[in-house]
Amino acid sequence: MTPEQFQIRDVVVRPAAVLAPMAGMTDTRFRRVIRGLGGCGLLMTEFTSSEGITRNATKTLRYLFFQPDEHPITAQLFGASPSVMAEAAKMVEDHGFDAVDINLGCPAKKVVKCGGSGLLRDLQLLEEILCAVREAVRIPLTIKLRAGWDDQSIVAVEVAKLAESVGVEAVAVHPRTRLQGYSGQADWKIIAAVKQAVKIPVIGNGDVQNPEDAARMVKETQCDAVMIGRAAATNPWIFSQMAEYQATGAYRHPTDEDRHQLLSRYYEEIRLAGQPDAVGKMKQFACWFTHGIGNGSELRRSVHQARTPGEVLDAVEEFFARQVALGIEHDAAIRNEEPANDANEHASLEAAN
Numbered sequence: 001m002t003p004e005q006f007q008i009r010d011v012v013v014r015p016a017a018v019l020a021p022m023a024g025m026t027d028t029r030f031r032r033v034i035r036g037l038g039g040c041g042l043l044m045t046e047f048t049s050s051e052g053i054t055r056n057a058t059k060t061l062r063y064l065f066f067q068p069d070e071h072p073i074t075a076q077l078f079g080a081s082p083s084v085m086a087e088a089a090k091m092v093e094d095h096g097f098d099a100v101d102i103n104l105g106c107p108a109k110k111v112v113k114c115g116g117s118g119l120l121r122d123l124q125l126l127e128e129i130l131c132a133v134r135e136a137v138r139i140p141l142t143i144k145l146r147a148g149w150d151d152q153s154i155v156a157v158e159v160a161k162l163a164e165s166v167g168v169e170a171v172a173v174h175p176r177t178r179l180q181g182y183s184g185q186a187d188w189k190i191i192a193a194v195k196q197a198v199k200i201p202v203i204g205n206g207d208v209q210n211p212e213d214a215a216r217m218v219k220e221t222q223c224d225a226v227m228i229g230r231a232a233a234t235n236p237w238i239f240s241q242m243a244e245y246q247a248t249g250a251y252r253h254p255t256d257e258d259r260h261q262l263l264s265r266y267y268e269e270i271r272l273a274g275q276p277d278a279v280g281k282m283k284q285f286a287c288w289f290t291h292g293i294g295n296g297s298e299l300r301r302s303v304h305q306a307r308t309p310g311e312v313l314d315a316v317e318e319f320f321a322r323q324v325a326l327g328i329e330h331d332a333a334i335r336n337e338e339p340a341n342d343a344n345e346h347a348s349l350e351a352a353n
Contacts, residue, residue, distance in 0.1 A: 001215050001246050005041065006201050006224040009140045009171045011072050011098050013041040013225065015246070017214075017239050018172070018203055021047045021076040021103070021144070021227030024284060029269050030068050033233060033262065035070060039239030041225070043073045047103045050088035051114070062097050071098060072143065077114040078103040080125065082132035087143075089133045093328030099169075100137060102129065104145035104159065106180045117146050117178035120155055127162060134167040144172040144205075144227075147190045150179045160194045172203035172227050178328035182230075185188075191221040203227050210238065211245035233288035236262065259293050260320040267316060282312045294323065 005014035019026060019034050021044040031043045046063060053060040066073055075092040077100060079085045085102070092100045104126070106116035115245050119126045134141055141162050148154040160171045175190035176182070186206030195202040204223035208214050214226045230240050237254050244251040254262075266285070286303040292298035302315035 002218050002226055002242055004246075008099055008142060008201060009045045011042075011140055013072060015039055015041045015239075015243055016225035017242055018042040018225055018227040019044055019225045019232060019239075020172075020205060021045060021101070022229055022233065023047055023106075024281070027232055028070065028250060029266065029273075030285075031070055031073070032067060033266055034189060034239060036330055037237055037240050039241070039243035041072070043070050044101065045073070045075045047076045047078050047106060047111075047116075048088075049114075050077045050081070050085045053077075053091060054084055054087050060091060064092065064097075065129075066095075066097075073097055074099040074101045076101040076103050076144065078106060078111060080115045080119065080129070082125075085129050086132040086136035089137045091136050093137045093139050095292050097139065099140040099142055100133065101142045101144055101172075102133065105144055105174050106179050107146070110177065117149065120146065120149050120159065120178065121153070123155070123159065123162065126159070127166065129236055130163060130166045130168060140169045141167060142170040143168055143171070144174070144203075146174075147175045147177050147187065150177050153177075154190065156190050157193050157197045160200075164198045164200050167201065170201040170203060171198065173223075174205040176206060188217060190223050191217070191223055193223050195224075201225065205229065211242040211251055214242050215245070230288070233285075236289070254292070256320070256323055259289070260316070260323075263289060263316055264313070267309070267313050271313060278309045279306065279312060282306075282309065295319075 003016040005012060006016045015042050020041050021033065023046050026044060026046050034040050035043060048063040053063060064075055075097045077085060077088050079088065089100045102117050103116055112118035141147055145156060145159055147156045156173055163171055170196065173191045173194050175187040176184065191202065191204045201224040203225045204217045204221050205227035208217055208226055208228055209231050217223060217226055228238055241251040267282055270281055283304055286300050290299045293299060299319045302319055306312040306315050
């Protein structure tokens with residue numbers, strides 16, 4: 001079973017379950033959906049450019065905004081300049097975050113050029129960044145990394161030991177290489193090897209689709225916590241399911257009405273916020289979340305045809321009204337449907353899951 005809690009210095013994370021940073025997804029609204037459903041002990045922001053937030057105050061407010069009920073929460077940064085990363089980390093601390101995390105996992109080409117998993121090829125620069133950030137802030141410092149650049153350069157253990165030696169206080173491990181992207185299978189043995197090599201908490205990440213997977217990961221790797229990314233986008237209840245499974249050995253699945261209510265509330269909050277990319281965010285979320293809904297492909301088509309936030313909301317309400325009229329309820333096969341294999345969807349998320 002998953003651990004009841006773990007600590008990153010004085011930050012108590014209970015339950016020992018972490019929401020992974022996902023670009024374009026884990027903003028304050030989505031994080032609060034997850035927190036409201038229960039079972040998630042630690043939230044993380046979208047991965048955020050250190051260069052962007054230090055140069056642009058508007059971006060700082062957008063990417064680092066959070067509500068008081070989101071504590072404990074970690075801000076994740078990426079970048080390749082020790083001084084800029086240190087400055088950005090200090091901004092994170094000044095904003096009131098509980099910890100700062102450095103992204104060493106994003107495989108996107110534009111990120112690799114200025115940090116992310118690209119730093120796994122330059123451990124000297126990585127050490128300079130870690131030391132600069134550690135010196136700049138008093139809050140806990142953590143990292144999230146991939147196994148390595150490719151199969152010939154698996155450096156997760158080496159990087160974790162380096163990080164621990166300079167004061168990093170927890171490490172999340174996604175055991176795929178940068179060249180794998182999100183393909184193939186996550187090698188949990190790498191998580192186990194990192195756990196054996198360091199004394200700081202190790203958070204396991206990758207191929208956890210349900211509570212049974214989370215429990216198996218902990219059993220096989222002895223990791224201190226489990227991080228969930230893409231599975232939370234399709235099933236925001238996964239954390240509460242993990243907690244229920246921990247307590248009872250079983251868990252309930254959300255009904256279509258549960259999904260209807262959550263989707264309607266989430267979209268309405270986006271609409272009321274009046275942000276310029278509201279329709280885009282609605283469509284992105286639909287690509288993931290609606291794969292747990294009976295006849296979800298029909299709803300996705302309706303949402304993608306919409307041109308305004310109001311039209312998206314109308315499409316949602318009309319769809320579920322038809323579902324009720326037809327008496328359609330999703331079954332286990334639909335519930336376990338995988339997200340569409342769309343390269344654009346995967347590129348839009350730094351789930352590292």
